[in-house]
Amino acid sequence: MDIISNHTFKTHSSSTHAIINASVYRDNKRLDNQVIIIEGDTIIDVTCRESIDSLPIHVIDAKNHLVSPGFIDLQLNGCGGVLFNTNISNETLTIMNKxxxxxxxxxxxxxxxxSQGQSLVHAIDLMNGIENAEKMGVLGLHLEGPFISVERNGAHQKQFIRELDIEAAHYLAKNQKCIKVLTLAPENVDQKVLNVLKQSSITLSMGHTDATYHQLIEKEGIEMATHLYNAMSPLTNREPGAVGYIFDKKPYAGIIADGIHVDYTSLTIARELLGEKLFLVTDAVTPAGTNLTEFNMAGVQAFVTQGKCHYEDGTIAGAAxxxxxxxxNLTEYANVPLHEALNMATLYPAKSIGIDDIYGKIAKGYKANLVFLDEHLQVVQTIQMGESVYQQKS
Incomplete structure (x- = not known):
């Protein structure tokens, strides 16, 4: 940070600092010469430079870079050479965040x-024991299974898939504080069991499902869909399936924009139908952010070939x-305006899990999570919960 010493300052906390010369989107319009004032981990004001008489002592010059809210990834299995399933630990979470x-x-x-039952318990116990999880970027768990469809297991190992019974539902509801999203196959869960979870704060997401449209409309409490198009019954002429249900009922839906999981034309169609209900997820695994060509996918050998993560038989196994x-990719291949592509990585995922009152925007009262982007959409600097945690090497 630059230290400015030749000003007459207003009264500010020692933890107050300002980002100057920022370019930001507001109401889908790009505004230059903006100042973002941060106190602790919270944004306390966003204004133009001319409207303030003085600045806090600590100043960061954004140098006219575009400043976006920090991205929110609601489906991240691993990255940086680690996988959460393989090593359920603070160390893994730290590496993922870094x-x-x-x-x-x-x-x-x-x-x-x-995975095996004890892994789920281990993950919940880990989360319950973490203090200040938000400081390391962790908002809670996404449990993708094991209560899914054998027919649409994808990269999940069939031998560990099991039924979601009332006892398991009560256990998950009891631990709702640390579980944000639960992916399940609705056709395999009794409504009485769903009701237990529906009354909790856990977002129920349909995924790895072979359900028919009519099986899905009979269920209540499903508010999200996991990786739209992938590992779910497709839309056909006589059976709308899970995809048809999503397009009709419009729950929130994550989508993987790597050009491998989903064709960009299909992504464009989904955007037109779902609008602000569609958000980005990476579904990233071990190789993301690395040059790895082989990795351990929760006990199964996997490979990376031309950006595709897969098992030996070709089954897609996460993303890189x-x-x-x-x-x-959205801006280049799917004709998505930049402001909307950023919304799909920030505001829309925040809305999907009900945290858009403090995450996903650059506005007063929101958490200070900010990403500085250059003209090539490369990350120049990242601020997480009010602290500068990454800066591109010059």
Missing amino acids: TNVQYGTTQFLPTLIT ITMIQSIR
Whole structure:
């Protein structure tokens, strides 16, 4: 940070600092010469330079770079050479966060895919024991399984898939404080069981599901869809399936924009139908942010070939993409305006889990999570919860 000493200052806390010469989007319009004032981990004002008489002592010059809210990834299995399933620990979360901030992601849900029962308990116990999880970017868990469909298991190991019964539902509801999203196959869960979770703060997401449209409309409490198009029953002429249900009922839906999981034309169609309900996820695994070509996918050998993460038989096994690359892909290949691509990585995921009152915007009262982007949409600097945690080497 630059230290400015030749000003007459207003009264500010020692933890107050300002970002000057920032370019930001407001109401989808790009505004230059903006000042973002931060106290602790919170934005206390956003204004133009001319409207303030003096600045806090600590000043960061954004140098006219575009400043975006920090990206929010609600489905992140791993990155930076680690996988949450393989090593459920603080160390893994620390490495994931350190990797994330280099690519603009300041908040994420560590995602545990279908595995042995004790892994789920271990992940919940870990989260319950973490103090200040938000400081390391962790908003809670995404449990992707094990309560999914054998027919649409994707990269999940079938032997660990199991039924979601009333006892398990009560256990998850009891631990709702540390679980943000639960992916399940609704057709395999009794409504009485869903009701237990529906009354909790956990967002129920349909995914890895072989459900028919009519099976889905009979269920209540499903508010989200996990990686739209992938590992779910497709829209066909006589059976709308899970995809048809999503397009009709419009729950929030995550989508992977690596050009491998979903064709960009299909992504464009989804945007036109779902609007602000569609948000980006990476579904990233171990190789994201690295040059790895082989990795351990929760006990199964996996490979990376031309950006595709896969098992030996060709089954897709997560993604190697980062959030900033996803944004670049949207603007380059799917004709998404930049302000909207950024919304899909910030505001819309925040809305989907009900945290858009303090995350996903650059506005007074919001958490100070900010990403500085150059004209090539490369991350120049990242501020996480009010602290500068990454700066591009010059």
